[in-house]
Amino acid sequence: MAREINNRPRTKSYGAELMNPHSPTPLAYSVADACRALSLGKTRIYQLINEGKLQSRKVGKRRLIPAESLRRLIAGEV
Template identity: 50%
Template structure:
């Protein structure tokens, strides 16, 4: 099964950035999130899109 979302810590780690920069990217709309209960999860496809655009 393909991973569809990840936590903020996992997303920051996979991008090689800190949580502050991660939340800045979320605020700019460059990373898409979903809320499940109290958890904020980052969509894996938005991480891939961000990396592809930066390359």
Template identity: 40%
Template sequence: MQNEPLALRVNDAAAYIGLSRSRLYELIADGVIEARKLGARTVVPTSSLRAFVEAAPRKAGA
């Protein structure tokens, strides 16, 4: 994706991959998706989101 941000805030990251904010926090806590603290803000690298989606099983017939 052109001009993609390096990281997204948690709300934006959840919307980006179609998950709830709570589910995203669970995946972060489980170490499945990376997160970083920038001051008081938690951000998620878009590379981590992409890797998570790419690793998901493919739907049959898709």
């Protein structure tokens, strides 16, 4: 049985797509998905956004983080 996170079955590894250049990746991540991908808390994600180290866009009420911004942060380019 799949482990559940936030009452949803866990069906994929969120950090894996950032590390595997051959897997299809989303264009942007929600804050919750970015937390899982980076193993960071929501507060730290918002701190990185406020510090300018992580880009984000508002789409309606949602805040999305471009995948490229996550890659740059992990690569230490920020």
